[in-house]
Every structure is written in C-alpha cells, then in structure tokens.
Amino acid sequence: MDWSFLDTPKAWLAEFWAVVMEVWEKGVFGVDIGRVLVALAILIGFLLLRRLFTRFVLKRLAGWAARTRTETDNRVLTAIEGPIRFIPIVVGVFMAGQYMAFEGLTETFFRNLVSSLVAFNIFWAFYRLVEPLSVVARRLEKVFSRELVSWLVKAVKVAFIALGVATILETWGIEVAPLIAGLGLFGVAVALGAQDLFKNLISGLLIIGEKRFAVGQWIRVDGVVEGTVEHIGFRSTLVRRFDQAPVYVPNAALSDAAVTNFSAMTYRRIYWVIGVTYDTTLEQLMAIRDGILGHILSQPEFAKPPAVSTFVRVEGFGPSSIDLMVYCFTRTTRWGDWLEIRERLAFEIKRIVEEAGTSFAFPSQSVYVESLPAMLPEDRPEAFPPPDPAQPEASPAPQAQPTGPAA
Numbered sequence: 001m002d003w004s005f006l007d008t009p010k011a012w013l014a015e016f017w018a019v020v021m022e023v024w025e026k027g028v029f030g031v032d033i034g035r036v037l038v039a040l041a042i043l044i045g046f047l048l049l050r051r052l053f054t055r056f057v058l059k060r061l062a063g064w065a066a067r068t069r070t071e072t073d074n075r076v077l078t079a080i081e082g083p084i085r086f087i088p089i090v091v092g093v094f095m096a097g098q099y100m101a102f103e104g105l106t107e108t109f110f111r112n113l114v115s116s117l118v119a120f121n122i123f124w125a126f127y128r129l130v131e132p133l134s135v136v137a138r139r140l141e142k143v144f145s146r147e148l149v150s151w152l153v154k155a156v157k158v159a160f161i162a163l164g165v166a167t168i169l170e171t172w173g174i175e176v177a178p179l180i181a182g183l184g185l186f187g188v189a190v191a192l193g194a195q196d197l198f199k200n201l202i203s204g205l206l207i208i209g210e211k212r213f214a215v216g217q218w219i220r221v222d223g224v225v226e227g228t229v230e231h232i233g234f235r236s237t238l239v240r241r242f243d244q245a246p247v248y249v250p251n252a253a254l255s256d257a258a259v260t261n262f263s264a265m266t267y268r269r270i271y272w273v274i275g276v277t278y279d280t281t282l283e284q285l286m287a288i289r290d291g292i293l294g295h296i297l298s299q300p301e302f303a304k305p306p307a308v309s310t311f312v313r314v315e316g317f318g319p320s321s322i323d324l325m326v327y328c329f330t331r332t333t334r335w336g337d338w339l340e341i342r343e344r345l346a347f348e349i350k351r352i353v354e355e356a357g358t359s360f361a362f363p364s365q366s367v368y369v370e371s372l373p374a375m376l377p378e379d380r381p382e383a384f385p386p387p388d389p390a391q392p393e394a395s396p397a398p399q400a401q402p403t404g405p406a407a
Contacts, residue, residue: 039096046092054085075132083125090117115171123164130157151208196252200235203255208232212254217263218335224257225249267303267329268338274349275321280358285314289324291352296328301341303329321361 058081065073097110134153166176213219213229219239220226227241236248276288293312296302304310308329315325326349330341353360 035100039100042099043092043096046088046095050085050088053088054081057084072132076129079128079132080125082128083121086121086124090114090121093117112171116168119164119167119171123160123167127157127160127164130160151205196250197235200251203251204232204234204237206255207237207251212259213261213263217261220260220262221249221254221257222260224253263333265333267308267331268333270326270328270330270342270345272326273315274324274326274353275318275361276324276353276358277361278320278322280322280356284356284358285322285324287356288352288358289314291356292324292326292349295348295352296326296345301331303331318361320363 058077061077065077094114097114100110102110130153134149169176207213215229215232217229218227219229225239225241225247227239227247229237230240230246231238232251236250237254239247239249241247276285280288289312293310296310296312297304302310309327310329311325311327313325315323317323326345330338332338332341
C-alpha cells in the first residue's frame with residue numbers, strides 16, 4: 001500500500017476542503033447549501049411575522065368596519081381572517097424562491113407552485129366570502145323559498161371550488177376541457193346506475209320550487225311520516241317526528257305523494273258532535289245552541305264569518321242522544337295554543353248545558369220484551385210427556401193365532 005500521501009498533509013486537507021466546497025455549492029438541485037439555509041431563514045422569518053402582519057391588517061380592517069352600521073362587514077372580516085393569515089406564507093415562499101435563483105425545470109416548478117398558492121388563497125377567500133355575503137341573497141326569499149336560496153349559496157361555493165381546481169390544473173399545464181369531456185362520459189355511465197339519486201335530486205328541486213313545505217313546518221305524508229321538517233337535502237329530507245325520532249325520507253317519496261302541510265293552515269278547526277239526553281226540551285236545546293254560538297262569536301280567539309264557516313246546529317237524533325254539531329275555527333294554528341282554546345270551549349259548553357237544566361247523554365241500549373198473543377186450545381201443540389224411567393214399560397198384548405183348514 002502506498003502511504004506517500006501522508007507526507008503531504010497540506011495537499012490532503014486541500015483536497016478534502018475542495019470536496020466539502022463542491023458539496024456545499026452543488027448540494028441541493030445545483031444550489032449551494034448556504035443559499036438553501038438563507039432561503040429557509042427567509043421563509044421562517046415570514047412565518048414569524050405572520051401573526052404581527054395579521055394583527056396589523058385585521059386591526060386596520062376592524063377599525064374601518066367599526067365606523068359602519070351594518071354587521072355584514074364584521075362577518076366578512078371574520079370570514080377572510082384565514083386567507084389573510086395565509087398571505088405571509090405565500091410571500092415567504094416567493095421570496096425564498098427568488099433568493100434561491102432556480103434555473104431550468106426547477107424554476108418552472110417553483111413558479112407553478114407559487115402561482116398555485118396564490119390561486120388557492122384567492123379562491124379560498126371567495127369561498128369564505130359567500131356565506132357572509134349571502135345576506136344580500138336572502139332578499140330573494142320574497143321570490144324564491146329559503147331552501148332554494150340556500151341551495152343557490154351552496155352551488156356558488158361549489159362553483160368557486162371548481163374554478164379554483166381548474167385554475168390550479170391549468171397552471172400545471174393540465175388541460176381542463178378534455179378532462180371535463182372524459183368526466184362527462186364517465187358521468188353518463190354513473191347516471192345509468194344512479195337513477196334513484198338523480199330522481200331524488202330533481203324531486204328536491206321540485207319540492208323547493210313548488211314551496212310544498214319549508215324548514216320548521218309540520219307536515220304529514222300518509223303511511224310515511226308526520227313531524228317537523230328540519231332539513232331539505234339534495235337526496236333526502238329530514239323530518240323529526242313528535243317523539244323526537246329523526247326520519248330521513250327520500251325526496252322522491254315526498255314529491256310523488258300527497259303532503260299535508262299543517263303549518264300552512266290559515267285557521268285551525270274544531271269539530272265536535274255533542275249529545276244531550278232525549279228528555280231535553282225544545283227550549284233547552286235552543287238555549288244550548290244559542291249559548292255556544294254566542295260564546296264562539298264573542299271570543300277574539302275564534303275566527304268569525306265570513307272568513308270561516310261557524311255552525312252550532314242540531315245534527316240529528318242518535319241511538320241514545322240528540323246530537324248538536326259544533327263547527328268553528330281558531331285564529332291560532334299552533335298546537336299548544338289550539339289545545340288551550342279547545343279546552344276552554346269544552347268548559348264553557350259544559351257550563352251552558354248544566355245551566356240549561358239538562359245533561360249529556362251516554363251510550364245506552366234498551367231491550368223491549370213483548371208478550372205473545374193468546375192461543376185457542378185447538379191451536380196449541382200437544383204436550384209430550386217424557387217417559388218415567390222408574391216404571392217398566394207395559395208388555396204388548398198377545399196376538400190371535402191364525403186359523404186354517406183342518407188337517
């Protein structure tokens with residue numbers, strides 16, 4: 001082995017230093033490690049300054065928003081806080097890349113990366129601004145339903161997401177149009193296997209467009225569900241029953257069936273048939289009828305004719321009572337208030353009936369036994385006395401022997 005290199009340590013150290021400098025200068029993508037460290041320091045510096053920058057910008061914006069009378073600007077400020085905090089990161093990445101001075105494909109990659117971050121931050125801010133600015137769209141609820149406006153807001157959010165993704169893909173040189181065409185063919189294949197999904201989606205649009213019901217209303221679909229609507233989704237509607245159990249009903253089932261919307265009632269009906277005993281006199285019947293009708297017409301909690309029909313009439317003669325029909329409407333449609341009004345009406349009817357000197361009838365049944373007409377002795381059937389088992393039966397009488405010619 002040749003150990004002659006030990007005789008020249010200076011030359012050996014010089015060679016080693018040359019190797020270290022070569023690695024230092026061309027260690028990362030042809031860029032020296034020193035520049036990489038400085039670039040990292042620049043990026044870390046911007047990350048440290050992010051909180052200070054955010055506080056400064058938000059403080060200025062908050063002062064401007066405080067001089068206005070609306071709450072929309074405050075909501076906007078809260079919504080864009082995230083994108084504002086992301087700005088120093090984008091600037092730091094850009095400054096670090098500029099210091100690195102990339103060349104060739106590395107420079108192209110880095111430029112696309114910065115462009116993607118800028119596009120992401122812009123469309124992120126647009127996405128966050130949709131919700132606070134949707135207050136302006138709420139004015140359309142006079143023309144469209146609240147649910148349809150909510151769907152429009154969601155559609156705008158999805159549109160911003162799609163535009164942001166398309167912008168980033170175009171930045172990296174990926175053609176969006178051929179991709180959309182390919183997705184269209186794929187969508188046709190998916191649609192053939194997802195007909196129910198699209199049917200429910202279209203049914204949901206029809207429900208909202210026709211304004212069959214809205215969130216918070218009480219509906220009933222015979223054989224399906226009855227309860228309060230909590231959410232109208234793209235595929236199904238959430239209806240919470242009165243026992244607090246949630247029921248997710250496909251929109252197609254609500255679109256094709258007859259839906260009773262109790263919350264859309266203008267008034268709420270009370271329909272009773274009251275039976276009084278048959279010994280009630282004509283004067284008592286008239287007093288009961290006039291007393292109940294007068295009470296209904298005098299109370300402000302009941303709707304009055306001609307807006308609604310109001311009747312208190314003798315309806316007929318039942319098996320055990322004289323029946324009076326009470327037919328009226330309350331102004332309130334809320335179930336709890338309606339129950340209170342109906343209870344007060346029941347108390348008043350009982351008082352009126354008792355003051356009239358009669359009483360309510362209860363189901364009864366009478367049995368009438370009629371006596372048979374008297375019969376003549378010759379028309380009556382003969383009695384059949386049963387034999388006495390204690391006495392033996394009589395022997396039959398001997399029969400006479402036949403006589404014949406003499407032998």
